[in-house]
Amino acid sequence: MKSFNIALLGGDGTGPDVVAEGVKVLDAVGKKFDIDFQYEKALIGGCAYDEFHNPLPEVTINIAKASDAVFLGAVGDWKYDTLPPEVRPERALLGIRKALNLFANLRPARVFEELVSSSPLKPELVSGVDIMIIRELTGDVYFGCPKGVESKNGKKIGFNNMIYTEDEVRRIAHVAFRTAMKRSKKLCSVDKANVLDVSRLWREIVIDVSKEYPDVELSHMYVDNAAMQLIRAPKQFDTIVTGNIFGDILSDEASMLPGSLGLLPSASLSDSSLGMYEPIHGSAPDLKGKNTVNPIATILSASMMLKYSFGMDDASAEIENAVKSVLKSGYRTPDIYVDGMQKVGTVQMGDLIAEQVLK
Numbered sequence: 001m002k003s004f005n006i007a008l009l010g011g012d013g014t015g016p017d018v019v020a021e022g023v024k025v026l027d028a029v030g031k032k033f034d035i036d037f038q039y040e041k042a043l044i045g046g047c048a049y050d051e052f053h054n055p056l057p058e059v060t061i062n063i064a065k066a067s068d069a070v071f072l073g074a075v076g077d078w079k080y081d082t083l084p085p086e087v088r089p090e091r092a093l094l095g096i097r098k099a100l101n102l103f104a105n106l107r108p109a110r111v112f113e114e115l116v117s118s119s120p121l122k123p124e125l126v127s128g129v130d131i132m133i134i135r136e137l138t139g140d141v142y143f144g145c146p147k148g149v150e151s152k153n154g155k156k157i158g159f160n161n162m163i164y165t166e167d168e169v170r171r172i173a174h175v176a177f178r179t180a181m182k183r184s185k186k187l188c189s190v191d192k193a194n195v196l197d198v199s200r201l202w203r204e205i206v207i208d209v210s211k212e213y214p215d216v217e218l219s220h221m222y223v224d225n226a227a228m229q230l231i232r233a234p235k236q237f238d239t240i241v242t243g244n245i246f247g248d249i250l251s252d253e254a255s256m257l258p259g260s261l262g263l264l265p266s267a268s269l270s271d272s273s274l275g276m277y278e279p280i281h282g283s284a285p286d287l288k289g290k291n292t293v294n295p296i297a298t299i300l301s302a303s304m305m306l307k308y309s310f311g312m313d314d315a316s317a318e319i320e321n322a323v324k325s326v327l328k329s330g331y332r333t334p335d336i337y338v339d340g341m342q343k344v345g346t347v348q349m350g351d352l353i354a355e356q357v358l359k
């Protein structure tokens with residue numbers, strides 16, 4: 001029997017609630033495909049700060065490194081908002097990305113036909129949208145030095161450094177081209193090359209890498225235009241590759257195409273098969289334990305785990321199909337509820353999808 005070790009990092013707020021539903025669905029997959037999933041829990045974010053005065057303790061990093069994949073809920077709670085920046089829960093997220101070298105963040109934004117009416121945008125605009133945003137995750141202003149707040153002539157100045165090395169651009173470009181090859185062979189690289197030197201290097205390197213992928217149609221777009229085009233005509237996009245900060249913003253924007261943050265999964269990948277899988281939504285601490293949040297983003301993240309870390313494409317598709325089928329049957333969590341549908345909670349949604357996997 002095949003076996004995989006999964007580090008379970010529920011985190012804060014509703015993170016553990018949704019991860020529990022993801023585990024339920026993984027266990028259903030295990031049963032069906034005769035795979036043994038072993039889980040090891042570890043603390044991250046505010047809950048780790050409470051226990052260790054450190055949002056990302058060494059023990060958590062070690063458990064994550066020793067696993068085959070990391071399954072993460074979400075971090076953060078308002079009660080930690082007054083902590084110094086170096087121990088805030090969000091820091092743990094950046095820290096674990098760096099510690100595991102998770103430089104490639106895949107954020108699909110796909111509109112399920114069943115949910116077209118849940119989007120705030122017109123149905124004809126979003127119906128059929130299927131975009132893969134590939135965000136570089138360990139560089140850019142997020143990690144660039146020098147950074148800080150200093151005083152000069154009695155006035156404070158704050159600064160961060162937007163920086164990419166040629167090698168960093170090259171490796172994310174390869175991930176993007178390979179992804180585009182498996183999709184519709186269209187890649188749009190988003191930058192701000194009309195203003196930023198770092199973007200001019202980005203574009204130069206992406207063009208250089210493109211020579212190795214002659215079948216992929218490469219285009220370039222400035223980030224401000226991309227933000228506009230994503231709403232004006234989202235179906236023009238297939239695969240998008242961009243840097244850390246632009247990707248952070250554009251992926252939140254793209255999440256509104258399907259209508260709810262509660263639907264969007266993500267995968268953060270390294271050079272090895274070890275990856276981290278998490279919903280793109282936050283921890284929503286006010287909803288903790290209320291059985292209302294949507295577990296679908298987390299369940300679809302488990303599906304990405306099967307595909308990208310375990311090479312189980314069939315099992316991955318099985319989860320996606322189960323989600324679609326449950327939605328087709330009319331079950332909705334409150335965030336995607338519309339009149340005439342059957343409202344269910346977090347736990348029931350997890351149960352329904354797990355049952356569907358086993359059918």
Ligand code: IPM
Pocket residue numbers: 090091093094248
């Ligand atoms: C994300 C989040 C994080 C980021 C925050 C919480 C540090 O917004 O994963 O997109 O900016 O990367």
Ligand code: MG
Pocket residue numbers: 248249252
């Ligand atoms: Mg973000």
